[in-house]
Amino acid sequence: MAIQWFPGHMYSTQKAITERVKDIDVVIELLDARLPGSSANPMLAELTAGRPTLKVLNKQDLADPARTEAWLAHYNALPDTRAIALDASLTMPAQRIVRACHELSPNRGGMAKPMRVLICGIPNVGKSTLINTLTGGRKAKTGDEAGITKLEQRITLADDFYLWDTPGMLWPRIIVPKSGYNLAASGAVGRNAFDEEEVALELLDYLKANYAEGIVARFKLVELDAAILGGMKDEDVLDTIGRKRGALLGKGKVNLQKAAEIVMHEFRAGNLGRITLETPEEFAQWLAAGQRADAERAAKKAARGKKGKAKPEAPEADSGPTADA
Secondary structure (H helix, E strand, O other): OOOOOOOHHHHHHHHHHHHHHHHOOEEEEEEEOOOOOOOOOHHHHHHOOOOOEEEEEEOHHHOOHHHHHHHHHHHHOOOOEEEEEEOOOOHHHHHHHHHHHHHHOOOOOOOOOOEEEEEEEOOOOOHHHHHHHHHOOOOOOOOOOOOOOOOOEEEEEEOOEEEEEOOOOOOOOOOOHHHHHHHHHHOOOOHHHOOHHHHHHHHHHHHHHHOHHHHHHHOOOOOOOHHHHHOOOHHHHHHHHHHHOOOEOHHHOEOHHHHHHHHHHHHHOOOOOOOOOOOHHHHHHHHHHHHHHHHHHHHHHHHHHHHHHOOOOOOOOOOOOOOOO
């Protein structure tokens, strides 16, 4: 299943960013620390090319600490880029953003040259929560649902520090299938854009191989251990979780839809432990494979287009009697 979600207001966001970035000093991209590669918007990288960028790995309290360090090293190695990790609900770490912006653009500041910052990110990544923390109030609407912010808004953090907030934006076509699943599992994609059971199975497949202990502990699978769980089929794990949580239909049959909702809720709430669904190396492999597949699709489409536009061959000369006969 290919997961895609690009509601109409995201086109407006794309246009707004294109116009706004012309006068911006620093771009903050808020990422989900549990899926830093999948939550980095490639369209945003194109729209803001040439601007210093601060990558903020949000929700670090839910992510695997060792993997967070690996992702920070990855992004900090990029030119004109800084990366920090924080939990947007904590006041002191959030203030690091202001200092990092001044480090990226040291010539901005003061009333004559106020700092102008654009903050962007995928839906439901915690952007509004972070803004409310920075401002000490409720300047932005928050909620556990993708796509709450619909309009651009300017926020004054200080007399010489302006922050423009934009609605969460994905990209029109996700070419990395695994990213689509990870985004759906995190809550960045609207519920009507994916099948929850399929996403839960993909999530369990990764967790079995990397965080099996968390599944065993949270769902009290006392009859299993990490090794046994790792050898089970994804469908059997989902069935077992459904039975443990009482997600049953008639005659003892498991309600797999309900079981899938339980799995994703537990992951999003951090109840399965501190989890990161991708390493920089894994994501690089997924991206390369996605780019190859996308190039192949484009080549096939171009070939079909050329074939459809080809001129019909001229009919062969009539081999019948000639006029001289």
